[in-house]
Amino acid sequence: MSANVCCSNSVVQAQKLVDQLRLEASMERIKISLTAADLVQYCQDHRRSDPLLTGISASSNPFKDKKTCVLL
Structure with missing residues (x-):
């Protein structure tokens, strides 16, 4: 019985693969x-607002440390 279950299971898997393909x-x-071409055009149209190209100002950077670390 185990061989029949194994074979039917592989048939089901093969059928699912065929359906997906x-x-x-x-x-x-x-x-x-x-x-x-669309991607290049989009990048050129939005380059002024791209933080990777223009950078982030220190005043609007949400990841800037609020306090500096001082060791005594």
């Missing part, structure tokens, strides 16, 4: 060149 194969894909 069919689903992925039927998805409509976007060409990478179009997506890359």
Whole structure:
């Protein structure tokens, strides 16, 4: 009985894999060149507000230490 359960379990897993692959194969894909061009345009449009490019001012930085550490 254990062999039958094992075989039926692997058949179920294989069927799930086939269903997943069919689903992925039927998805409509976007060409990478179009997506890359959109990404470049978005980055260029928003570069003035990008903190990685412009930096964060010390007054508006929420991660700035409130107090300095002093050792006596």
